[in-house]
Amino acid sequence: MSTGTDHPAPAGEPREQSAGEPPEHPAGGVDLAGRPEPSGQAGRRRWLGDRIGSVEVLAALLILLIIFRDPLAGALDDPRVQTWTTVFVSIMVQAVPFLVFGVLLSAVIAVFVPRSFWARALPRHPALAVPAASAAGVVLPGCECGAVPIAGSLIRRGVTPAAALAFLLAAPAVNPIVLVATAVAFPNNPEMVLARGVASLVVAMVMGWLWLRLGRTEWIRMPRRPELDDTSRGRAFWGAVRHDVTHAGGFLVLGAMAAACINVLVPERWLQTLADNAWLSILALALLAVLLSLCSEADAFVAASLSQFSLTSRLVFLVVGPMVDLKLIAMQAGVFGRRFAFRFAPTTFAVAVLVAVGAGAVLL
């Protein structure tokens, strides 16, 4: 569809963009307009659009890949490349169900749940909506890949960003599946489950309240989504599913590639030398949680295997991982805009490390 920027509408076709403009700004002042495209890019893409469509490019690409399948397989023979491919594919396979179900839920929120529902379901005062939204995260089983599009939909439907962000942080960290996995992974340290749940909830609420005090709505630039205002609900629903899977899924691929690189390139023996220093080990595991981008349902088992590290540093790993990691930063940059992600992720990282160290000192 036309972006409404500088593309002349092809003759005989209505410019539905201007006609279908949503009458009000639905997200409480959040800028939903797409960024203006640099005209050079738009020109190039129009050229592509006129002569070679994406479908043709895609078909040519697939045919080339099938022709060059054997040399490609030969290039993957190196054990490091092979391990990289295995890890990359397995992160994607693991995440696809969570991504698809998260996207479905977010499409339901965006299309079928009326705006008025959120006004009734959440406390009117934003400061009270933050803990309510964090608590709502407890009952939604899923991992972080699904939470990003859901939080995006919530903001679109008029939920205050502070509450939606608190939900985004809490949902993957404190849901029952994750807590049970943590209990199974740490059979001798049941206090780990409590510490993880409490610390994650506190971080989610602190970040929500911080957003209320310091956050600026113009940091969140959500791409315009004309298809959500479609009069046909079926078309709006499937349009949202299609868009979110390709969009969030594409960023998930970026994150999975980065995580696979870390998995292959950082040998575990480096960690051994860091484990002896208490503060260094906390920082090391916090960074490792960001880089590895593990699914929140699995990270407890990895943390349990890092037994040379102190319990507190492993708690930091478990609290930071579901809230800040490479694939989440990539997905948040895609859904909420880069200006948002590059402020939100480092702040969350700092708050999560501090809260987890505090919780570790008290509870472990």
Next chain:
Amino acid sequence: MNRQAQAVVLLLLGGAVLRASVTDLYLRYVKEGLRPFLIAAGLLLVVAAIMTLWYELRPALTDDPAAVPADEPDTGHGGHGGHGHHEPRVGWLLILPVLGLLLVAPPALGSYAASQAGTALSTPARSDYPPLPAGDPVSVSVLDYAARALFDRGTSIGDRRVRLTGFITTGPDRQPMLARMVLSCCAADGRPVKLGLSGDVPTGLPDDSWVEVVGRYSERLGRDPVNDAEIPYLDVESWRQVPVPKRQYD
């Protein structure tokens, strides 16, 4: 990437996930329990692709714009669906996992990954170990044997003969070790369980060969240089090479 191309990519991704989950390919990457969710997600992706193509192509079938059904006044969605200017370009990346699953289908984690990571058994997983089931030799998993040997000091094994299946990986002392990867979620969190071998050690096999060994508990302990954890040993009586099992992870 326009909507039709997105639909094709969704169709490919859904198809790749479905193919991996109805065959045993998915077992190389994730736990068995994920299968129903993978099948459901694959079907949903295919449905999303079909619905997208349906909404994209349906108005194009009717040349006359006036013939578009009255309940969809927004004709702009169909006719010129080829111009998806603001559609996400990052979606092109979704071709990579499709290729990974359909064309490359990388093998399960093996000896390279096992040599990079420390053995997974470093904290006791259980405190009580039930007696081994009947049978001589009795089949146990590498993980079960290693846990009993390390944390139970072999008491629940006694001098029973055990049969273990795993792959060969070269240890730090250039001696072959028996290893098996353990997954908790997907191959990204796969960790090896390593066993040292003494007695009739399988020699002359390349890394990643799968073997079935029969042996008895050995009191010898080694150390994994990667994470400084203890590695139990098995006193091998006999061994034979076996084909790669369907479930390669413990």
